[in-house]
Amino acid sequence: MKSLLKNAREQKGLKTRELAQLSGIDQALISKFESGTRKPTKDQVTKLAQLLEIDYEILMVAWLKEKILYEIGDEEFALKALLLVEQEIQKNKKELNSELLSSYQIILDEIEILKTKIQSFNHFELRQISKTLELQFIFSSIHSNGNLLTQNEIKSVINDGLTISGKSMQNHLEAINFHEILVYIKDLIQKKTFLNEKDFLIIHNLMFRGIESENLGKYKSDSLILREMNLLFNWCELHKNNINPIILASEAYLKILEINPFENGNHQMANLLLNWILLQHNYVYATIEANQNSKEEYLSVLEKSQVKNDKSIFINYILKIEKENLNRAIQLITK
Missing domain, CATH: 1.10.260.40 (lambda repressor-like DNA-binding domains)
Structure with a gap:
């Protein structure tokens, strides 16, 4: 050392x-x-x-x-003791992971039942769910950043190419860019491309295209951030098959906020990464409703999770949000 x-x-x-x-x-x-x-x-x-x-x-x-x-180091039985320590650490880690998973298991089981029900819908119904939830996700994502377009106005901008009177060009570009990001992510999922750093940076570029001219698709100029982001994607790759996707996505979200890699858009990029992982595993968008109460709840949960250094607080919140959105998706078809 x-x-x-x-x-x-x-x-x-x-x-x-x-x-x-x-x-x-x-x-x-x-x-x-x-x-x-x-x-x-x-x-x-x-x-x-x-x-x-x-x-x-x-x-x-x-x-x-x-x-x-x-x-x-000088003890006669040091190597034997170290072997026992290694076994004990692995045992404790397994027990801790098992304990954490069991604390989430009830809601995870409920989520899987809802997910299975949605997968039983026909192609037309699934398309209806996808379009509706996608629009809600775009609205919530850009509204949280101060965008003034209503959900119906976003629909008109995206689907019909209309310009909304009284709303800024930046408002329009944010909606268009977010829609293009989701198209890009869905294309990656179709090609079975797991999340990676190259596409993550492309998504950041798309988010600010036409809005900013500097730092698009680039981390802050800090070698520590480069290493931390590289470690993050290696961690995601390592655990993609042995951690529940919602838990993996929630932890990745927290890691992005901790690293804070971009000059702008860190919360939105964390949110996109989370939902990228969810969509890859046939879940629906974990959309936080665009109202003051929901925003305050999110900020409160995030702060509590960070202050207490307890990721389970945030994971439980995302599990709750995902369950709510799955129920909302089912109600679109069955109401």
């Missing part, structure tokens, strides 16, 4: 004194970290990883390795 810290500091062109000022860590301590005579705390590792743009996972693994070596 000492070489990781020293090399990263030197590559950034920082002196230990300058790093001390930036990090709030005593200069003498930083020198000891780099010489290996002192070990940083976990909080200090996190801070140094961010400032020196070292991959957090790599630095944490190095920190844990040295911590373990310091504690038991």
